[in-house]
Amino acid sequence: MTTLLILAIVILLGIAVWQLTKIFDLTQIGSASDDAASQIANNKDNKINGYLAFGFLGFIYVFTIFCLYEYGSFPLMDMAAAEHGKDVDNLMWISMILIFIVQTLTQALLHYFAFKYHGKEGQKALFFSDNDKLEALWTIIPVIVLSALILYGMYAWNNIMFVNDEEEVIYVEVYAKQFGWDIRYSGQDNTLGKANVRFIEGINVVGVDMADPNAQDDIMAKELLLPKGKKVVLKMRSQDVLHSAYMPHFRAQMNCVPGMITQFAFTPSITTAEFRQDEATIKKVNNINKLRMERSQALIAKGEEALDPYEFDYLLLCNKICGASHYNMQAKIVVVEEAEFNQWLKDQTTLGQQIAAEKAANAPKVEEVVEPVLEEAENTVDAEAIAQVVKK
Amino acid sequence: MSAIGHEIVNGHDEHDHHEKGNFLTKYVFSLDHKMIAKQYLITGIIMGIIGGAMSIFFRMQIAWPEESFEVFKWFLGERMAPGGVMKNDAYLALVTMHGTIMVFFVLTAGLSGTFSNLLIPLQIGARDMASGFLNMLSYWMFFISAVLMVSSLFVESGPASSGWTIYPPLSALPQAIPGSGTGMTLWLISMAVFIVSSTMGSLNYVATVINLRTKGMSMTRMPLTVWALFVTAIIGIVSFPVLLSAALLLIFDRSFGTSFFLSDIYLAGEVLHYQGGSPVLFEHLFWFLGHPEVYIVILPAMGITSEVIATNARKPIFGYRAMIASILAIAFLSTIVWGHHMFVSGMNPFLGSVFTFTTLLIAIPSAVKAFNYITTIWRGNLQMNPAMLFCIGFVSTFITGGLTGIILGDSTLDINVHDTYFVIAHFHLVMGISALYGMFAGVYHWFPKMFGRMMNKNLGYIHFWVTAVCAYGVFFPMHFIGMAGLPRRYYSNTAFPLFDEFVEVNVLITVFAIIGGLVQFVFLWNFFSSIFFGKKAPQNPWKSNSLEWTTPVEHIHGNWPGELPVVYRWPYDYSKPGFEEDYAPQNMPMREGEEELQH
Numbered sequence: 001m002t003t004l005l006i007l008a009i010v011i012l013l014g015i016a017v018w019q020l021t022k023i024f025d026l027t028q029i030g031s032a033s034d035d036a037a038s039q040i041a042n043n044k045d046n047k048i049n050g051y052l053a054f055g056f057l058g059f060i061y062v063f064t065i066f067c068l069y070e071y072g073s074f075p076l077m078d079m080a081a082a083e084h085g086k087d088v089d090n091l092m093w094i095s096m097i098l099i100f101i102v103q104t105l106t107q108a109l110l111h112y113f114a115f116k117y118h119g120k121e122g123q124k125a126l127f128f129s130d131n132d133k134l135e136a137l138w139t140i141i142p143v144i145v146l147s148a149l150i151l152y153g154m155y156a157w158n159n160i161m162f163v164n165d166e167e168e169v170i171y172v173e174v175y176a177k178q179f180g181w182d183i184r185y186s187g188q189d190n191t192l193g194k195a196n197v198r199f200i201e202g203i204n205v206v207g208v209d210m211a212d213p214n215a216q217d218d219i220m221a222k223e224l225l226l227p228k229g230k231k232v233v234l235k236m237r238s239q240d241v242l243h244s245a246y247m248p249h250f251r252a253q254m255n256c257v258p259g260m261i262t263q264f265a266f267t268p269s270i271t272t273a274e275f276r277q278d279e280a281t282i283k284k285v286n287n288i289n290k291l292r293m294e295r296s297q298a299l300i301a302k303g304e305e306a307l308d309p310y311e312f313d314y315l316l317l318c319n320k321i322c323g324a325s326h327y328n329m330q331a332k333i334v335v336v337e338e339a340e341f342n343q344w345l346k347d348q349t350t351l352g353q354q355i356a357a358e359k360a361a362n363a364p365k366v367e368e369v370v371e372p373v374l375e376e377a378e379n380t381v382d383a384e385a386i387a388q389v390v391k392k
Numbered sequence: 393m394s395a396i397g398h399e400i401v402n403g404h405d406e407h408d409h410h411e412k413g414n415f416l417t418k419y420v421f422s423l424d425h426k427m428i429a430k431q432y433l434i435t436g437i438i439m440g441i442i443g444g445a446m447s448i449f450f451r452m453q454i455a456w457p458e459e460s461f462e463v464f465k466w467f468l469g470e471r472m473a474p475g476g477v478m479k480n481d482a483y484l485a486l487v488t489m490h491g492t493i494m495v496f497f498v499l500t501a502g503l504s505g506t507f508s509n510l511l512i513p514l515q516i517g518a519r520d521m522a523s524g525f526l527n528m529l530s531y532w533m534f535f536i537s538a539v540l541m542v543s544s545l546f547v548e549s550g551p552a553s554s555g556w557t558i559y560p561p562l563s564a565l566p567q568a569i570p571g572s573g574t575g576m577t578l579w580l581i582s583m584a585v586f587i588v589s590s591t592m593g594s595l596n597y598v599a600t601v602i603n604l605r606t607k608g609m610s611m612t613r614m615p616l617t618v619w620a621l622f623v624t625a626i627i628g629i630v631s632f633p634v635l636l637s638a639a640l641l642l643i644f645d646r647s648f649g650t651s652f653f654l655s656d657i658y659l660a661g662e663v664l665h666y667q668g669g670s671p672v673l674f675e676h677l678f679w680f681l682g683h684p685e686v687y688i689v690i691l692p693a694m695g696i697t698s699e700v701i702a703t704n705a706r707k708p709i710f711g712y713r714a715m716i717a718s719i720l721a722i723a724f725l726s727t728i729v730w731g732h733h734m735f736v737s738g739m740n741p742f743l744g745s746v747f748t749f750t751t752l753l754i755a756i757p758s759a760v761k762a763f764n765y766i767t768t769i770w771r772g773n774l775q776m777n778p779a780m781l782f783c784i785g786f787v788s789t790f791i792t793g794g795l796t797g798i799i800l801g802d803s804t805l806d807i808n809v810h811d812t813y814f815v816i817a818h819f820h821l822v823m824g825i826s827a828l829y830g831m832f833a834g835v836y837h838w839f840p841k842m843f844g845r846m847m848n849k850n851l852g853y854i855h856f857w858v859t860a861v862c863a864y865g866v867f868f869p870m871h872f873i874g875m876a877g878l879p880r881r882y883y884s885n886t887a888f889p890l891f892d893e894f895v896e897v898n899v900l901i902t903v904f905a906i907i908g909g910l911v912q913f914v915f916l917w918n919f920f921s922s923i924f925f926g927k928k929a930p931q932n933p934w935k936s937n938s939l940e941w942t943t944p945v946e947h948i949h950g951n952w953p954g955e956l957p958v959v960y961r962w963p964y965d966y967s968k969p970g971f972e973e974d975y976a977p978q979n980m981p982m983r984e985g986e987e988e989l990q991h
Contacts, residue, residue: 007906014910018917021850036927039846040934041777045853049776052857053784060788063864071872071897076808092805099795106762106791113769114784118776119706124974125967126771129708129989138763139756146752146798153752153802154745160804161741178568178659197658207658236738240659241562242671244736244811248877251808253736257671258561259655262738288892295892310889317888319811319879321555322562323569324481327882 043121050118057111061104075284081275081314081335082250082266087156089251095149163265169231174224174316175206176236176243176256178323181316181331182206183224187217187350197239197258203354206237216352219345224316224333226268227341233265246319247333249275255320268335275335276312285312421532423524426947428531429510430842433835436502437919439538441912443493446486448909453478455902457884472550480883484553485571487881489545491556492579494824496586497541499689501534503831504628507692508597508621510838514940515615517606517957519950522599526592533589540582549573555881557678560653560671564645567660577646580639587636594625594632601625606939608959612716613978615938615963616709619716620695623723624688630727631684638677645669675737679730686823687726690790691719693830694761697783699963700837701765703936704780705772706974708964711764718757725754735803736810744803751801755794762791773967773974777934778852782833785860786826792864793821796871811881814874817867825863832856835919840933844945845926851918855911862908869897937977938963961988 041049077089077096117125163169171192173184184206186192193215199207208215226232236245238256245264246253254264275281288310296306318329336344349357422428449468452461460476472482509527513520521527544551553571554563558579566573601622605614614622644650645666653674654666702709709715731739731747765787774780796818799805809815832855839847873894878885885891885898932941939959943951957979965976970986982988 010907010910014913017854018851018914021848021854036840036846036930036933039849039927041775041780041849045849046774046776049781049853050774053781056788056857056860059861060864063868067869067872071869071876073876075876077875088804088808091802092799092808095799095802095805099798103792103795106766107788109766110769110784110787110791113766113772114774117705117769117772117774119773123773125705125707125773127708127967127969128710128767128771129964130711130713134767135711135714135760135764139760142756142759146755149798149802150749150752153748153804156804157741157744157748160807161744197656198663200658200663240657241565241568242559246811246877246879248808253807253810255737257738258657259668259670260672260738284893288889291892291895292889307889310892312890315888315890317877317879320559321484321881324479324484324883326484327480327884328887330888 041119043119046119050115053111053118054115057107057115060107060111073280073284075280076248076251079270079275079278079280080249080251081268081270082252083269084156084160084266085251085269087159091149091152091156094152098145098149160266163231163233163263167231169233169265170227171233171235172224172226173206173235173237174245174256175239176245176318176322176329177239178241179318179325179329181222181224181245181329183221183331184208184351185219185221185345185348186214187219187345189214189217192235193218193351195237200239203358204351206239208351210352210355216350218351219348220351220354221348222331224331225341225344226333226335227338228268228271228335230338230341231265231267233263236262236264241322242320243318243322243329244320246317247314248317249314250333253319271335271337272312272314272333273336275314281312285310421528423520423528424947424949425509425513425521425524425527426842426951428527429506431531432501432505432509432534433842435535435538436498436506436831437916439493439497439542440502441916442542443490443498444909444912446490446493448906449478450483450486450490451902451905453483454882454884455899457886471548481550481553481570483883484555484569484881485551485575488552488555488558488571489541492552493541495556495685495689496583497538499824499827499831500590500685501538501586503827503834504621504624504688504692505531505534505593506831507617507696507834507838508593508625510842511615511617511940512597512600512621513604514841514943514951515618515938515963516601516604516609517939517952517959518600518604519952519956521596522603523596526596530589530593530596533585533592537582537586537589540578540585544575544578544582547574547578549575551575552579557675557682558642559678560642560645560674561657564642564654565657565659565664572646577643580643580646584636584639587632587639590628590632594628597621597625598629606956606959609939609978612713613959613962615695616698616712616715616719617692617695617938619719620691620698623719624691624695627684627688627691627723627726631681631688634677635681638674638681641677642674672734672737672739675734676730676739679733680727682733683730684726686819687722689827690823690830691722693786693827693833694719696830696834696837697765697786699936699938700779700833701768701783701787702964702966703837703934704775704777704783705769706775706966707768707772708966709764710767711760712962712964714760715764718760721757722754725750725757729754729801732801732803732806735806748801748803752798755798755801758790758794762787762794775934777836778847778849778856779833779837779934781853781856781860782829782836785856785863786829786833788860789821789829789863790826792868793818793823793826797822808877809874811879812874813870813878813880816880817870817874820867820870821863825867832859832915837934838940839919839922839926840929840945841940841943843923843926844929844947845922846929846933847922847926848918851914855915855918858911858914859908862904862911865904866901866908869901873897932977935973935975937965937975939978942977942979 077092080089171186173192175182191214193212194209195207197207199209236256238258243256250266252264252266254262292307300306314333316331316333458477464473465476549570552575553569562568563572641652645652651666651669653671654669657664657666698709729751731743732751735744878891942957959978960981963978967974
C-alpha cells in the first residue's frame with residue numbers, strides 16, 4: 001500500500017511539473033508569438049542550464065560521498081581469505097583510486113566548462129580545431145598507465161591460473177546441479193576417480209565410475225571444508241546447465257560447464273573462526289543481526305516465523321543464471337586448521353564403503369533395479385566411449 | 393565515385409513528380425529514407441516503453457521481494473504474477489526480455505536504424521539510399537522480428553528466460569526452465585529475422601556512403617555522424633552473421649537432436665543423449681557479436697554527440713582526424729576483445745591474458761574521444777538546447793561507466809566482480825544510458841528535420857535533468873553492492889543473510905528507477921504532441937553547417953528540389969575568424985584567400 005501511495009505521489013508530482021511548464025509556456029506566448037525561436041535556447045536558458053550543470057557536478061560529488069559513506073566498506077577489497085587475494089586486492093585498490101581520481105577530474109572539467117562557457121549574446125567561441133601536442137598527451141598518458149595495469153594484471157592472472165604440477169596440492173571436486181552443490185574429496189590417494197553423469201545412480205549422485213580404482217576412496221560432502229595454508233585445486237563439473245562457483249571471500253570464481261572439467265586453485269589463508277573474530281566482520285554481523293531483528297519483529301507482528309540470527313560463513317554462490325531457483329543455490333565453505341581437516345577426512349566413510357554398505361543392506365532389491373538400468377546404459381552408450389570421454 | 397552516385401540519383405529525381413502516393417505507399421511501404429527513419433524511431437520508442445516498463449517491474453521485485461502489487465496484476469497477469477506476486481521464473485523472463493529488447497530493438501534498430509536512415513543521405517547530399525527497396529524490406533523485417541519477440545511474451549510457457557545471452561544448455565532444454573520452450577523458439581526466430589534486417593540495412597548504409605556522396609563531399613569532409621554510422625554498419629556486417637550461425641546451431645540442438653553446444657547432461661532424472669558439444673563454443677560465437685554489439689550501440693551515439701556538441705558549442709569539433717582514427721581503432725579492436733566476457737568460462741587461461749591486453753587497449757581511443765569532447769566544450773559559446781544537455785550527459789555517463797571497464801577488462805579483477813551488480817552498473821552507464829542519451833540528443837536535435845516542427849524545450853529540460861539525476865541514482869550505488877559480491881539475476885537477495893544490508897539501497901535504487909521511468913512520459917508527451925502541435929520549424933533552427941539543413945522543411949522525395957548541393961568545406965567551420973556569422977555551411981564556397989584547414 002505504501003508503495004502505491006509513493007507511486008501516486010510521484011505521478012501527482014509529475015503532473016504538477018507538467019502543469020507548471022504549461023503555465024510557463026503560456027506566459028511566454030505574448031513575447032514570442034508563434035515563433036519557433038521560442039523553442040531554441042536563449043540567453044536565459046543557457047545561463048540556467050549552465051548553473052544546473054554545475055549543480056549536477058555537485059550532485060555527483062555529494063552522491064559519491066554519500067555512497068562511499070553508506071556502502072563504501074568494500075568488504076571484498078581487504079582481508080582476502082586466500083593467498084592470491086592480496087594481489088587481487090592490491091590491483092583493485094590501485095585501479096579504484098585511479099578511477100576515482102580520473103572520474104573526479106574529468107567530471108569537474110566537463111561540468112565546469114559547461115557552466116563557464118554557457119552561451120551569451122555576443123560571445124564568440126574560440127576557433128580551435130586541432131592541437132597535436134594535446135592529443136599526443138592524452139594518448140600517451142593512458143598508454144603508460146594502462147601498460148602498467150596490464151602488466152600487473154597479467155602477472156597476477158598467471159600466478160592465479162597456472163598451477164605448478166610439482167606443488168603439493170589437494171584435489172577436490174565441486175559439482176554443480178540445479179540448484180545445489182556437491183563436494184567430492186579425492187581421499188587418501190589424492191586422485192579423483194573418473195566420473196560421468198551416465199554413472200549417476202542412487203547415492204552415487206555425481207556419477208563416479210566405481211570401476212575406477214581411484215574412485216574407491218573418494219569422499220562425498222555437502223559443505224566445502226578446506227585446510228588453511230594448503231593449496232586446493234577445485235575441479236568443477238556441472239550436471240545440467242552452466243553454473244558458476246563464486247567464492248567471493250577467496251576472490252575465486254569459475255564456471256561449471258557440462259561436458260568438461262574446469263578448475264580454480266587457491267590457498268586458503270584465514271580460517272572461518274579467525275575471520276569471524278575480525279573486527280570488521282563482527283561489526284558487519286552485528287549490523288546484519290540488528291536489521292534481521294527489525295525484520296523479525298515485523299514478521300512476528302504478521303504472525304510469521306522470526307528469522308534466524310546470522311553467523312558469518314564463507315559462501316559458495318551460483319553466479320551464472322541457471323534456472324528459476326538460481327537465486328538460492330548456495331553452499332557453506334569452512335576453512336579449518338590442517339590437522340583438523342586431516343582428522344575430519346579420516347573420519348569420513350568413503351564412497352566405495354557407502355555403496356558397498358547400501359548394496360549389503362538391500363542386496364536383492366538393488367540387483368533387480370540396477371541390472372536392467374546397467375544393461376540399458378550399455379546398449380545406448382558404448383562403455384568405451386564413456387571411458388574415453390571421462391579420460392578427457 | 394560521387395559522379396556515379398549523381399547519375400543514379402538523378403534517375404530518382406524524375407519520378408519524383410508523380411510520386412503523389414496513396415496512404416499505403418507514403419506511410420507504410422514507403423521507399424523514402426526519411427519516412428523509414430520515422431518508422432524505425434516510432435517502433436523503437438514503442439519497444440523502449442515495453443523494455444523500460446519491464447525493468448521497473450523487476451526492480452520493484454528486488455526492492456520489495458515477494459510483495460503483491462496491483463500493477464503486476466494488470467500487466468503481468470496470473471501466469472507471471474499470481475495474486476500480484478512475481479514468480480521467480482517470471483523475474484528471469486523479464487530480465488531476459490528487458491535486455492534483449494533494449495539492446496537489439498531499441499539501441500540497435502531504434503538508434504542506428506533511425507539515424508542511419510535519416511542522416512546518411514541527408515548529410516552526404518544523396519537523394520535517397522542506394523537501394524530504397526532494400527531499405528523498406530529491412531524495416532519490415534525488423535518490424536516482423538519485433539512482433540515475434542513481443543508475441544513470445546504471450547505464449548503459455550513464458551518468454552525466453554535464460555538471460556539475454558541465452559547460454560545453452562539452459563536455453564536449449566525446456567526441462568531446465570519453462571522459458572526455454574516455445575518462448576525460446578520465438579526468440580531465436582525473431583533474432584534470425586532481426587539479423588537479416590540488420591544486415592540488409594547495414595549493406596545499404598555502406599553502399600550509400602561509399603557511392604552516393606555529393607560533389608566535394610570527400611571522406612574527410614563527412615560529418616562525424618556519418619563516419620560513426622558508416623563504421624557501425626561495417627561492424628554489423630562483420631559480426632551479426634556470426635550470431636545468426638549461433639542461433640541456427642542452437643535451433644538444431646533444440647529441435648533436431650544435434651550436440652553442437654551440449655554434452656553429458658543429466659536432467660530431471662534422466663541422462664540426455666547429447667555428447668561432445670561445448671557450451672563454451674556458444675559463448676565464443678555469441679560474444680563475437682555480443683561485444684562488437686556494444687560498439688554498434690555506442691558509436692552512433694558518439695557520432696550524434698560529435699555533431700550536436702560542435703553545433704551547440706559553436707566551435708569546431710576538436711581533433712576531427714583523431715576522432716575518425718579513434719572510431720576506426722574502436723571498430724577494429726571491438727572484434728578482438730570478446731573473450732573478456734569469458735575470463736571465468738573455463739577457456740584456456742592463456743587467452744585471458746590476450747583478451748586483457750586487447751580490452752584495455754580500447755580504453756585509449758575511448759579516452760581520446762572523451763578528452764576531445766571536453767576540449768570542444770572549452771571556450772565555446774554553449775547553446776544549452778536539450779540536445780546539447782543530453783550530449784553533455786553522454787560524455788559524463790560515458791566517462792563514469794567507461795572507467796570501471798578498466799576493472800572488468802582486467803582478468804584478475806574480473807574473477808571477483810564477474811556477473812555481479814558491478815557489471816550491471818558498468819554496462820548500463822557506458823552503453824545503456826549513454827546510448828539512450830545519444831538517442832535522445834538525436835531526437836531533440838533532428839526533430840525539426842523529421843517532423844518540421846519544434847519540440848518543447850522546457851519539457852526537454854525537465855526530461856534531461858530528472859533523467860540525469862535518476863540515471864546516477866540507479867546505477868551508481870550498484871557499483872558498491874557489486875563490489876560486495878551480490879550476483880546479478882537474483883530473484884531476491886533474502887536467501888543470503890550476508891546481503892541483508894542491501895535492502896535499503898535496493899529500495900533507493902528502485903525509487904530512482906520509478907521516477908526516472910515516469911519522467912520518460914514527459915518526453916513521450918513532448919514527442920507525440922510536438923508532431924502535431926509543435927511550433928513550425930525554420931529551415932536551420934540550430935544554425936548548423938551540415939547539409940541536411942539545406943533541404944526544405946517540408947519533406948520531398950529526393951530531398952533537394954533542384955540540383956544537389958556542392959560541398960566546399962568540412963562541416964565544422966563554426967566561429968571561424970573573419971566570418972560575420974558564427975557558422976559556414978558546407979555548401980558555402982570558400983572565400984577568396986580562405987584556406988581549408990588540414991585537419
